[in-house]
Amino acid sequence: MGYIVDQKSQINSELGLMMPRLKSFAAALTGSEAKAQMLLKSTRNHILARMAKERGHTAMTLWAFTQMYKIWVSRMKGGPSDQPEPADPRLFQPRSRMNDGGASARFAMQLAQFAPQQRATLHLVYGERLSYDEVAEIFGVPVAAIITRLSKCHAVLAQPDERERSGFSPAAPSVPAHGRAA
Amino acid sequence: MIDLSEELLMAYVDGQLDKPQAAVVGRLLRDDRDLAYRVSRLQQTQAQLLDTFGTLLRENMSSAQRNARASGAGGGSMLTGGSIAGIAFGALLLLLGASAGFTGAYYSGLAAKPDAAGVQMPSSNWPEDIAEFHAFFTKDTIGVSAESQSNPDMVKFQLAQLFKAAALPDFSSEGLKFARGQMLTHQRTKVMQLIYLGRNEPLVALYVSAGGLDIPMTPGRFGDVKTVSWTANERRYVLAADMPAQELKALAAVAQAQLGGK
Numbered sequence: 001m002g003y004i005v006d007q008k009s010q011i012n013s014e015l016g017l018m019m020p021r022l023k024s025f026a027a028a029l030t031g032s033e034a035k036a037q038m039l040l041k042s043t044r045n046h047i048l049a050r051m052a053k054e055r056g057h058t059a060m061t062l063w064a065f066t067q068m069y070k071i072w073v074s075r076m077k078g079g080p081s082d083q084p085e086p087a088d089p090r091l092f093q094p095r096s097r098m099n100d101g102g103a104s105a106r107f108a109m110q111l112a113q114f115a116p117q118q119r120a121t122l123h124l125v126y127g128e129r130l131s132y133d134e135v136a137e138i139f140g141v142p143v144a145a146i147i148t149r150l151s152k153c154h155a156v157l158a159q160p161d162e163r164e165r166s167g168f169s170p171a172a173p174s175v176p177a178h179g180r181a182a
Numbered sequence: 183m184i185d186l187s188e189e190l191l192m193a194y195v196d197g198q199l200d201k202p203q204a205a206v207v208g209r210l211l212r213d214d215r216d217l218a219y220r221v222s223r224l225q226q227t228q229a230q231l232l233d234t235f236g237t238l239l240r241e242n243m244s245s246a247q248r249n250a251r252a253s254g255a256g257g258g259s260m261l262t263g264g265s266i267a268g269i270a271f272g273a274l275l276l277l278l279g280a281s282a283g284f285t286g287a288y289y290s291g292l293a294a295k296p297d298a299a300g301v302q303m304p305s306s307n308w309p310e311d312i313a314e315f316h317a318f319f320t321k322d323t324i325g326v327s328a329e330s331q332s333n334p335d336m337v338k339f340q341l342a343q344l345f346k347a348a349a350l351p352d353f354s355s356e357g358l359k360f361a362r363g364q365m366l367t368h369q370r371t372k373v374m375q376l377i378y379l380g381r382n383e384p385l386v387a388l389y390v391s392a393g394g395l396d397i398p399m400t401p402g403r404f405g406d407v408k409t410v411s412w413t414a415n416e417r418r419y420v421l422a423a424d425m426p427a428q429e430l431k432a433l434a435a436v437a438q439a440q441l442g443g444k
Contacts, residue, residue: 020246024239094237107230125196126228127235132198147189154192157227 028123031087043068087112309411312420313404337363386423393418410434
């Protein structure tokens with residue numbers, strides 16, 4: 001019962017466990033299957049290049065989410081063609097909920113209309129079950145910004161007819177500096 | 183009527199307040215119907231969000247595992263093609279191959295030495311990491327070969343050497359038989375995975391590592407995987423399985439009685 005000393009294999013192993021989670025985060029952020037795949041690929045390459053230095057010094061999954069978000073933000077600053085488009089609602093409807101009489105489809109439609117950072121925040125808090133602090137760290141914003149962001153989402157989801165008044169924001173036309181979004 | 187902000191109530195519903203704050207909000211809720219109504223609405227939305235995003239994540243993870251198994255072990259281009267499934271499968275093979283006499287050739291990006299017997303697990307919190315790691319194991323992925331790891335005496339020896347623990351928990355009274363031991367690493371710390379299989383029961387694994395001060399049994403979960411973790415006699419334990427929490431707790435009590443500690 002020895003130990004693997006092949007660091008590349010270890011890194012690949014860790015990354016392999018993370019990939020489905022990164023894919024889900026990418027889908028929430030981009031709102032597009034194709035763009036999520038592209039973002040995932042870029043992030044994987046980026047992580048492979050830097051992971052060896054980070055291992056043992058940080059929580060790898062949080063670090064990977066942060067790297068993916070930074071890559072996405074840098075792309076958003078790239079030009080008009082990189083700006084987010086309306087998200088695909090199918091990405092927010094679980095396959096196992098397809099036959100629930102349309103409830104999950106309606107909910108998915110609502111989720112798809114949130115801004116990318118709002119969708120990604122919802123994913124991290126309610127899918128990954130991360131703390132507000134951890135999510136704030138990933139997005140590089142104060143915890144208060146995360147709470148405000150989530151609160152607006154709750155308000156919209158609770159009162160779908162009052163979207164405009166309660167802070168609903170359609171797919172963001174542009175990404176503010178440092179990718180911040182309330 | 184007490185005026186608490188939506189943000190504070192949402193943090194309460196999401197379990198993000200510390201204990202004293204949550205206790206205060208809880209007390210206020212009992213006395214204020216309006217507040218209780220606002221919280222119940224937030225809980226409804228929260229339940230929908232947890233169900234949707236939790237299910238999406240689980241589906242993504244199980245889909246990656248399924249695709250990986252379906253695509254087989256010979257996909258030489260899987261990693262370069264950016265296939266998530268391929269990478270997940272590679273990770274799984276790396277884990278299984280290390281202990282179960284893995285002989286198949288798999289893609290070069292993840293090729294491990296055939297005699298390698300340890301793997302690095304994801305790092306962050308111990309019980310959560312274990313549960314996440316455990317989610318990649320199913321009964322049909324555990325091959326038991328005539329290797330030393332399936333020899334209880336060898337595993338006892340390893341436990342004694344590494345963790346000063348001579349006992350190998352016996353769950354035979356619960357219908358589970360020891361299948362194999364596997365050494366792993368977690369944040370550069372050695373972890374022993376002890377796998378038990380039953381005729382109908384789901385795969386159960388006990389993870390043992392060197393620990394600190396005694397911590398009583400604590401339940402947890404990751405997706406469908408439930409855990410019970412505790413620390414006793416300077417050893418940390420996580421019992422993990424996809425089974426009802428109460429049954430797992432009962433198993434943990436059996437293990438604890440044999441291993442010592444409260």
